[in-house]
Amino acid sequence: MTYKAITLVKRPETELTDDLLKVIDFSKPTPTDGEMLIKLSHLSLDPAMRGWMSADEKSYIPPVKLGDVMRASGIGEVVESKNENFPIGTRVMGLMGLTEYALSDGKGLNKIPKELPADAILSVIALPGITAYHGVFEVLKPEKGQTLIVTAAAGSVGSLVGQMAKNLGLTVIGVAGSEEKCQWLTEELGFDYALNYKDSNFEEQLSNAAPNGIDLFFENTGGVAQGPIFNAMNPHGRIAVCGLIAEYNKTEASPGPSWIGIIKKRLTIQGFTMPDHFHRINEYGQALGEMLEKGELKYRTHVLEGLESAPKGLNLLFNGENKGKLIIAL
Numbered sequence: 001m002t003y004k005a006i007t008l009v010k011r012p013e014t015e016l017t018d019d020l021l022k023v024i025d026f027s028k029p030t031p032t033d034g035e036m037l038i039k040l041s042h043l044s045l046d047p048a049m050r051g052w053m054s055a056d057e058k059s060y061i062p063p064v065k066l067g068d069v070m071r072a073s074g075i076g077e078v079v080e081s082k083n084e085n086f087p088i089g090t091r092v093m094g095l096m097g098l099t100e101y102a103l104s105d106g107k108g109l110n111k112i113p114k115e116l117p118a119d120a121i122l123s124v125i126a127l128p129g130i131t132a133y134h135g136v137f138e139v140l141k142p143e144k145g146q147t148l149i150v151t152a153a154a155g156s157v158g159s160l161v162g163q164m165a166k167n168l169g170l171t172v173i174g175v176a177g178s179e180e181k182c183q184w185l186t187e188e189l190g191f192d193y194a195l196n197y198k199d200s201n202f203e204e205q206l207s208n209a210a211p212n213g214i215d216l217f218f219e220n221t222g223g224v225a226q227g228p229i230f231n232a233m234n235p236h237g238r239i240a241v242c243g244l245i246a247e248y249n250k251t252e253a254s255p256g257p258s259w260i261g262i263i264k265k266r267l268t269i270q271g272f273t274m275p276d277h278f279h280r281i282n283e284y285g286q287a288l289g290e291m292l293e294k295g296e297l298k299y300r301t302h303v304l305e306g307l308e309s310a311p312k313g314l315n316l317l318f319n320g321e322n323k324g325k326l327i328i329a330l
């Protein structure tokens with residue numbers, strides 16, 4: 001029996017093109033002692049995959065080797081097992097790649113309850129939720145009454161960040177790239193303001209939404225919104241640098257705001273990546289599960305069908321056409 005997987009055959013220079021990833025047929029492997037075979041049911045497409053395709057050896061995680069199955073996280077079920085910790089029927093989540101089947105010894109995989117829907121796991125309990133949770137509670141450390149702004153606010157991480165801050169009693173401003181997304185933020189998620197960074201009067205809209213300045217900035221994008229937001233920061237403000245998606249397809253970094261503002265306003269700016277905090281996944285997952293159960297977090301998913309949808313699907317994250325967590329159903 002054969003199955004399909006997607007390998008990385010070429011590294012991107014700028015935008016993601018059709019020739020970088022290739023669908024290949026593999027023969028189904030048989031687990032040896034300590035191994036198990038997992039049938040994937042759902043895959044997650046994430047902006048970080050763009051970085052994993054590049055040759056950068058100095059990033060927080062090594063690049064995917066040319067010819068290897070493209071790294072991606074997903075959910076699956078054990079269908080054959082020679083590992084007593086993972087009997088047949090166990091549901092697992094982890095970095096198993098863009099593939100229909102994966103062979104594993106269990107390292108790096110998390111067991112997940114069967115009753116939780118895959119979209120809730122991938123949209124909230126998995127990377128988007130733990131990233132939002134860590135950035136909000138461990139980096140920004142919000143206090144009631146403060147004003148928080150988040151970019152890519154209608155995306156999977158950003159939408160959770162804003163809701164967590166609203167639930168803590170902050171004034172929340174979301175920045176997104178379309179009117180539809182802005183409307184979703186204010187009408188469905190309860191953000192106080194949603195600003196379209198593509199509007200020519202973005203700066204004016206920002207000063208109207210935050211007449212007393214910004215205390216906390218959850219940065220997901222870089223790009224045109226970054227400078228005006230940086231200039232609106234209050235003294236002793238904090239910036240969590242989670243992502244800079246506007247930069248990922250560029251060959252040269254854009255100039256950022258002048259560092260003089262960091263001194264004058266005594267700002268704290270902290271970058272973070274979740275692999276450093278994976279040891280806290282159970283703790284964060286528990287907290288996120290409770291928030292979901294209480295109805296404190298809403299999410300939406302953008303579901304593509306079939307493994308072959310991955311190469312083109314990834315681009316939706318970069319042109320902003322994804323509406324919510326981008327998932328592939330296999």
Ligand SMILES: NC(=O)c1ccc[n+]([C@@H]2O[C@H](COP(=O)([O-])OP(=O)(O)OC[C@H]3O[C@@H](n4cnc5c(N)ncnc54)[C@H](OP(=O)(O)O)[C@@H]3O)[C@@H](O)[C@H]2O)c1
Nearest residue numbers: 047152155156157176177221223243244245246273274320
């Ligand atoms: N540090 C970590 O460990 C970690 C973990 C997870 C994610 N992240 C980062 O968090 C950010 C959000 O990730 P996500 O998974 O939640 O994706 P997402 O927000 O669901 O999707 C990406 C969104 O980015 C926006 N975007 C794309 N190009 C842009 C540009 N040039 N300028 C401004 N906005 C742009 C688009 O929304 P619009 O329509 O609003 O433009 C797009 O929908 C990414 O930068 C990602 O790399 C970091």
